[in-house]
Amino acid sequence: MEEPSSSNLPSLATPDRFPFPYPKPYDIQLELMQVVFKAIEDGKIAIVESPTGTGKSLSLLTSTLTWLDLHKKRLTEVAEGELREKLKGDDPDEPDWVIEHSIKARLNELRSVEGARNERLSRARERERKIRRNGSSTRGMVTKKIKSQDNSGANEQSVEVREEEDYLPDDKDEQDDQGPYLSKEVRDLMDKYEASRPKAHQEEEQDEDGPKIYYTSRTHTQLRQLTSELLKTSFPISDHTNAEAGPSNGVSLVPLGSRKQLCINDKVRNLAKNGGDERLNEACLDMQKSGKARCEFLPSKAEEVSMLDARDSVLASVKDIEDIVTVGRKSCVCPYYATRRAVKQSQIVTLPYNLLLQKNAREALDINLKDQVIVIDEAHNLIDTLLSIYSTTLTSTYLISAISQLQQYLSRFKNRLKFVHALKIKQVLSLLQGLIKVCEAFASSSSQKTDGKAKSKNEVMNANELMERVGGGNDQLNPIDLVEYLKESKLARKISGFSEHLQDLAMKDPKTSRSTSQRHASIAAFHIVESFLISLVDARDDGRVILSLEEGHSGPTVVIKYVLLNPAERFKEIVEQARSVILAGGTMEPISDFLQQLFPSLPKDRFATLSCAHVIPKENLLTQVVSVGPRKTEFEFKYSNRDNDALLTELGSVIQSTIGLVPDGVVVFLPSYAFLDKVKAFWTKSGLMGKLGDKKTLFFEPQTSGDVEGTLRDYAVAISSCNATLAAGDKSKKTGALLFAVVGGKLSEGINFSDSLGRCVMMIGLPFANVGSIELQERMRYIESLPGNGKDASREMYENLCMRAVNQSIGRAIRHANDYATILLIDKRYSTARIRNKLPKWIGEDVKVQNDYGSVAKGIAGFFREKREKERGIK
Incomplete structure (x- = not known):
């Protein structure tokens, strides 16, 4: 049964009473809940200010989840009515009892799906109780036994050992970052296998993306506090739900985080200590390649049931990220991918600002905001956060390092690169060399004096002007194509990986002396260049490129910074997709900034605003x-x-x-x-x-x-x-x-x-x-x-x-x-x-x-x- 369109839905009246966890909410809490509920129902943008200490988080949770609960019931009722109309329209002569029987059968089918979900979550809670009692799962004990028998140290080295073929660019038709690297033929065979499986098995693993609340805040600590507030309410599935007591209709919460927060592979985490978060991400993705030492915490396709069990464990009870990591370690299943698998079946998803606001991050996490409710808490930071996320800084030092890496890479792999890769890589190299010439010219002109005075050490231009200065035919290159190539080929990962490989060899030479920070900076150089090029491609008339000169230990360094000036354009997609956006904070004044800088083209009737008094006398x-x-x-x-x-x-x-x-x-x-x-x-x-x-x-x-x-x-x-x-x-x-x-x-x-x-x-x-x-x-x-x-x-x-x-x-x-x-x-x-x-x-x-x-x-x-x-x- 398809979800009815919003235009066909009857309106929900704002409740006089909300299921607030305390006997009587303050008047300002009730007012806040009413404003938020109505804004969601009417598809508006709400900007609400509620001082700290007034129960803002509880009020937001109660109002949004009350709306979600009533909305889901409305969807069922409307869907039943639409099904009845459809059946009557298909065959006007069909007796009423036949139509009612068909409707009843369909509703029973939907209830059985919900019942199966509740049964799965009950089993997950029972598994958690056993894990807590026993200290680890069977799978975990087997894994630990294997590890203890491996005295050769090869297992510890497996992450680091790579064949040079691994550094070759990916082709366009290779699978993306989010799973194993499989050939097209293998994936075609898998698709045929999936199509041939019994329908019941396919449906068991299919994740429906139902209506939900995306709740974001500035820090992980603030989101963890939200989890504690949710446990005070009557909404969540209880961790102590008794399977015999019948199904629970409570909400499931999924906290999304980064690999840094959720990875439980200590070998991978140790790599990150020397190479930063980017190195951790690369190591994780590298251990998913076919033919490699696969991460022991990421179940194979044959062990998919383990990942589904981990997904259900995330959904079974309200947990914060630390709880999920603990369960993941005990069950030996990756919490990072388990939480991602759980998103579609959840009712509330918590995540830091950056994961929601960045389009690339949303795509990587497979987050679909269509008709969903978004709550941005601590939203006084929103404008500055958007400007910061989409602004990028590149120095001439990083450019020189990236060019050196690219030249080394071309020298080593020129005879093994396909023609298209060799061509694109040379174009990227030419572009970077053009940027270095811009830096050199700017440094030279900044050191000159006019009328005895030094020239300004800042220069502002737009992205097109920068490309014109790059010259040497590079202004004829299509930077959009080049950035697309960088994404498809994973070239930044390949080059930084190869660079790390060379540095590891060099570090074994006792004559070599290099600090960890220098090593990290060198490895990260091409990633920084890639981020800057992506910013240039994304640049419209609302961004500027600023050249400046900074004095460093080894002399002057040219800094090229792309600065976003207009946050509205980057926030626009979120506003257009979501059903409703709630901006909340303890101090949102002055509100005029939000209206002017985030929503300049929206009519005033799209907004609901509230500035609460304080609960103190x-x-x-x-x-x-x-x-x-x-x-x-x-x-x-x-x-x-x-x-x-x-x-x-x-x-x-x-x-x-x-x-x-x-x-x-x-x-x-x-x-x-x-x-x-x-x-x-x-x-x-x-x-x-x-x-x-x-x-x-x-x-x-x-x-x-x-x-x-x-x-x-x-x-x-x-x-x-x-x-x-x-x-x-x-x-x-x-x-x-x-x-x-x-x-x-x-x-x-x-x-x-x-x-x-x-x-x-x-x-x-x-x-x-x-x-x-x-x-x-x-x-x-x-x-x-x-x-x-x-x-x-x-x-x-x-x-x-x-x-x-x-x-x-x-x-x-x-x-x-x-x-x-x-x-x-x-x-x-x-x-x-x-x-x-x-x-x-x-x-x-x-x-x-x-x-x-x-x-x-x-x-x-x-x-x-x-x-x-x-x-x-x-x-």
Whole structure:
């Protein structure tokens, strides 16, 4: 029975009650669920803002899965009606009882398919229970036994041993990356075999692609938290479902990840340590070739039942990626391919941004978004993510390395290459040599001086202009054909593999000395070149190529960067295919950026927007604009003012006064790392830093990501230690900790400063992006060039970039319904309506603009006095 078209479906009314996991949702949670449900039903794009701590994830899950459940029931009912009409139309004289019998038979057939699925998943749950009890499966024990008997070490070497024929380019008719490399004749025989199999067996392995929710977020950690939230609801299949209790109609969740996250072959993973993710991918694909030592965790065609069992294990209960890897190791079946096989039969798929937003990634994962629902959480990053994904950087160093590899490759294989391969490879080589000439000419012109002044070290052009400069007949080449050839032949994999092979031989020479990073960079060179060429082919009028000169250890390096300026075109395909797209985040303001940059051509009636209030009572948040300091110095932290000693002294006085009024933790956000270093040095010299340290233990945002966790841990310990000292009755000068952080840095997003960790957040200035950035300038010019736009549009975008960063930082303070904090916006520009209107609604509605610091201090003191009295009253 075919799925009815959406135009034939009756409308679903928005439920008055949703199956929320708690007795009574907040009003804002109910409002969010209603808006999302209706947006999906009406095929709209919803942009919703719900502050952290308001149960956003639960509300999104409940609303989307409620719609999915009702939609599936609707499809069954409509399909039954359409079948009845069809049967009547085929034979008007057919008795009603015959028609009803046919309908009943068809419905029973559909129920039997669903019943068979539920039975399979019940068996999968039972297998998991046995694996947990026994520690491994029979297949796993056999594999381990084989491995233990292999004392020769050959098994460990099998991944690395290759015949040189492996490095020859693939032909167009060879199978793609996703499975074994088989000849056309073998695949034809397999197709005939499949066609001759009994219908029941074919249907058993056929995966239907039903309606589902694709849920994406920025990081794996955020998606793992979503999995935990789903387990709180009544939707998922229970891990403890009793097979005798009957079939379960719960939803199955599939978390998609990369090979790096899901691979369980330790030999392959060890290769990645020296060669990076690209090497891991190549090693995985290499171990699927016919005639090679096949990956022991990837079942052969004859063992397909093992992969189907692994697929069912993924579907049988809600698991995150770590759970799936654990089960995969115990059952000795590849989790990466098991999750991919499970996608079509799932109801909700979680995946990181990049896997959804990149067309190549969607194609590789066989993701079909047609009429599906897409939820993009933490969507405040969406525009920047799209621009980043489709922008590519290539250096002259990588170009030289890639040319050298290609020449070595041609020299070794020229007598074994088919004519078409030799021709295409020479064309690619000619193109790369042309790019090097462009780099050399640019480096030469940049070093020259005109009228005694050095020329600009940046140059901007479009992709066609770059190809014209390549010259030497290369402008007559069709780069689209060349990129298509690179994809079909897997040339980047072949060349990097051959290059690694040569380097491995060289490394055995004791005279050779080369670092792992140098080796990795060399192997990755041709992959980087390929990515850049793909960007050039994909380039339209909405992209630019920027040439720049950077000084390196071995001299100047030319950088060629393709920069995407228009994210709407790359997002357009997703919007056109999906039934509905939900953009959600804790701080989505200013929303105008999304409308202008992602959906410039869509009518306003295609959108549903909602900005939720916060679940905290209004008296739990005090937000003040600090326009002047104690000495009446105006605060305006423009870039030109940041070296003003009087301004820095006044800022120090405000911080010193404030931390004397605020208990526990205070977080100060500064516009940049350079400004943080400036105030740190200035206040250390003036002695203020020591005074701040007497009152609260001082912490500074670390330079490396690896130190973030330790800094936050020490910051929390310092606060709790002070509280413990006070509780014991000991008098101490210190009242907590003071943390200096940077807007857009490592502590401004994804970190919770809840409760005592963030009783006050201070935002110093407005963190405007560097307007001197050539990329930003090109983006602003592009925005201005769009129909109906002008200078105001680029100004709006520039301000919105700043305010989105501000909103993310100050949103770190309030993290749940009972939390409370004060926010200080220290810059007189926050007092303007234009800037205040770009704050989140839950903050912007009650901002107090203060024109003297005495009122600020009075407000802070009264705020925390009230909290102390309330806490004493409760005790």
